[in-house]
Amino acid sequence: MITFIRKNKKAVLLTVLIVLNFCLAAWGDDAATTATSGDQKNTIEIKDFMFSPQTLTVKAGDKIIWINHDDEPHTVVSVGKKFQKSSALDTDQVFTITAGAPGTYEYFCSVHPKMTGTIVVEQ
């Protein structure tokens, strides 16, 4: 599974990063040049209408990656608009952000709001 993600990630990231606009208010936006060196452990997989892991703990400045494995589009939207939302992610598309200020950030899929997740950012 890990190998699969790594293989896919490089190809997908390059195409998707061009399409998606990440401009974060409190959080740093991503850069294509550093995308492929993203931390493997900070990948959130979207499968069967669930974010996995549901809670992810990262350090400030870490890159966080969501990848959609479903045949259904999903989004990543911050509760309270604390970071920039993703566009609709189609199958195999990726959304990447860089964690900003320490704190707990709830997010959900605005298409299927039953899907929720949490990012905990530590110093």
Added chain:
Amino acid sequence: MKDHNHILHNVDSDGIDRRGFLKCMAWAGTGVLWTVSGGVLISKTLAEIAKAGASLPAASDLSFLQISDSHIGFNKEANKDVAETLKIALDRINAMPVQPSFLIHTGDITQLSKPEEFDTFDEVLKSCRTKDVFYVPGEHDVLNDGGKLYRERYLKSVNAKGSGWYSFNKNGVHFIGLVNVLELQAGGLGQLGDEQLEWLEADVKGLGADTPMVVFAHIPLWTVYPQWGWGTSDSERALQFLKRFGSVTVLNGHIHQVLQKVDGNVTFHTAMSTAFPQPAPGTAPSPGPMKVPAEKLRSMLGLTSVQYKQGNSALAVVDSNLS
């Protein structure tokens, strides 16, 4: 029509007994005709109609078609050519001896709200002989712009308010198109919102209780399966405004399968998709597109015909698949 298809015990005076209701539920998905004749609810499958050589209800005052969940742009295993299956559905409408007065599309026109997907839908729709279409948006139609593009394209012929809700009258029937796919809250279901509910209350206020009502929206206005988000959090408030009416028909999409529920004078009905089926509630890990053998696909796609005859208390709702 055999006797066992007639109402035997109508304890609620709602024209439906438990046995009759269960029979209708069992037929849902294979095509079922509901009609009211002399106050007795009769139902029969389309197959039975075909066998008996009978036709669909004769002259009615109003007939319209519901199509739903076209998902133009979807190209995965479950159905790689959703434009083609939409076209087949439209061909079925074109083949009807009497064209319906209009179509209702209950949302998810597109898969990803892309302009080119809306373009393809509009192009395919040109082949339909029935030209008037009334829309409500699905969540797939409002993905990135809050529904701006959808509203620009599909609300030209109606007097839409707020994020796109409206009502109109046809042949004495009052139609209400509602929007329940916008500004959804984390962890929640579909949502109408205060502004739309206030509008609805005012919209129906002056209408007589004998006015037949048809309410259509994308996500079911009854709680089908909350674990999958198949419901609308504030639909009960909407139904409060409607419960004084003698006949309310609620038409929804979103769940890509036929389900019906009767609650007092309100009949809830969900339509098949023209694109791909979804699993029955709770029968799969997620509500994602259901992959079925190619030869089975069209039997799980379809459209819904609704007929209204003045003086009858209920509308006849008929589902037919594309096989």
